[in-house]
Amino acid sequence: MIPFDFNYYRPATIEEAVALYMRLDQKGKWPLYWSGGTEIATFARLNQIYTEAVIDLKGIPECRALAVEEQEMTLGSALTLSEIHDSEIFPLLGATGSGIADRTSRNKITLGGNVCSELIYKEAILPLLLADSDVIVAGVSGARRLPIAQLFQRSMQLAKGEFLVQFKVNTSYRLRPYTSVKKRKQSAIGYPIITVATLTTESGSRFAFSGLCDFPFRSEEIEKILNQHELPVGERIRQAEDRLPAPIRSDMLASANYRRLVWQVTLEDLLANMEA
Amino acid sequence: MKLRLNVNGEIRSADVRPAELLLDVLRENLGLTGVKPGCRHGDCGACTVTVDGLPMKSCLMLAVEAADKTVETIEGLQDSPVQRAFVEKFAFQCGYCTPGFIMNSHALAHLHPKADKATVREWLQSNICRCTSYEEIQEAVEAVLSSGQPTSRMMN
Numbered sequence: 001m002i003p004f005d006f007n008y009y010r011p012a013t014i015e016e017a018v019a020l021y022m023r024l025d026q027k028g029k030w031p032l033y034w035s036g037g038t039e040i041a042t043f044a045r046l047n048q049i050y051t052e053a054v055i056d057l058k059g060i061p062e063c064r065a066l067a068v069e070e071q072e073m074t075l076g077s078a079l080t081l082s083e084i085h086d087s088e089i090f091p092l093l094g095a096t097g098s099g100i101a102d103r104t105s106r107n108k109i110t111l112g113g114n115v116c117s118e119l120i121y122k123e124a125i126l127p128l129l130l131a132d133s134d135v136i137v138a139g140v141s142g143a144r145r146l147p148i149a150q151l152f153q154r155s156m157q158l159a160k161g162e163f164l165v166q167f168k169v170n171t172s173y174r175l176r177p178y179t180s181v182k183k184r185k186q187s188a189i190g191y192p193i194i195t196v197a198t199l200t201t202e203s204g205s206r207f208a209f210s211g212l213c214d215f216p217f218r219s220e221e222i223e224k225i226l227n228q229h230e231l232p233v234g235e236r237i238r239q240a241e242d243r244l245p246a247p248i249r250s251d252m253l254a255s256a257n258y259r260r261l262v263w264q265v266t267l268e269d270l271l272a273n274m275e276a
Numbered sequence: 277m278k279l280r281l282n283v284n285g286e287i288r289s290a291d292v293r294p295a296e297l298l299l300d301v302l303r304e305n306l307g308l309t310g311v312k313p314g315c316r317h318g319d320c321g322a323c324t325v326t327v328d329g330l331p332m333k334s335c336l337m338l339a340v341e342a343a344d345k346t347v348e349t350i351e352g353l354q355d356s357p358v359q360r361a362f363v364e365k366f367a368f369q370c371g372y373c374t375p376g377f378i379m380n381s382h383a384l385a386h387l388h389p390k391a392d393k394a395t396v397r398e399w400l401q402s403n404i405c406r407c408t409s410y411e412e413i414q415e416a417v418e419a420v421l422s423s424g425q426p427t428s429r430m431m432n
Binding site: 044 | 316337380
């Protein structure tokens, strides 16, 4: 049971959602946008989040869009991870998303909800970073389109009242070779010690990581090193470690040393397979 | 607020707080206690129902989100092939997790009647059985799939 009351709104348009948010915020209702809502529901039950109004985005058609066109794919922020997986629209995203939580939970968890999660993992962001996606963001001054690398800097940099509407991905990335590896401490379900996603293009392989540091990331500097085929794999991984954007995470799931080991072994395996 | 829900083929009404979870409304307001509260955190799957034919953890869904959708609980299945298979394969011990497993398996059999072992395993990973009847549960689901029997009504 959620131990406090809130009102529920289900706007049908982007403009209505933003206007609602601003009005409710002015009234001091601490509004929250609700997509899948799984994280809000669980945090609310534990009194770790508070709101007096939730604005459900699933009634907005643009947030539920799913399309492949000649130039780009459109992925609505309120699509569930199961819908994306089953659509096979972007196999790398489908595969990475299918490692999050469990199948039934993925019938509720949405793409937008996962990448805006308060948790550190946000694994669905990895394919979107690798594919240089654009994001459509709606806010009080209208909708804007910007590269994901600009919007996602350790977390989504959204202004008050803004929400994610869609991701736009160049269709040429759709069927590129990819890998998605999730290493957990135990069992088939759970948070990752590390998740690694890769996407291979004409100019080399791209790498993105979750669980290694306190935020998911893609680093072009690390990619340059890992693509230096003239260097031994172990040396590339050692140099890559020197360029991590933050210290390796240490928590009850895994110490930093263990995470480092898992990351190294996973990269060794991936590079060996990719270069075989 | 007054909420109307389509549950097990009936339109039911309830006075609820918008913050009520579907799990609590089904149990407390509609008396459908076959929906079992477990972890209340989306981990155990004991509270699984189907919503528009998809398995859904009712502890992760607001009741108001289920308006205009069809909800089915274990009470809505009556001698379904999955239920019979669970009995025939002894796919439970204490039985607390069983409604959740059955609703998940029922949806699987309806949506993916030719599901392979990997798919069955992936779907069953959504539920936890503390008595560890996993082998028997998987056997029951595979028995239903291999029998080719149609599942009972699916209200979506």
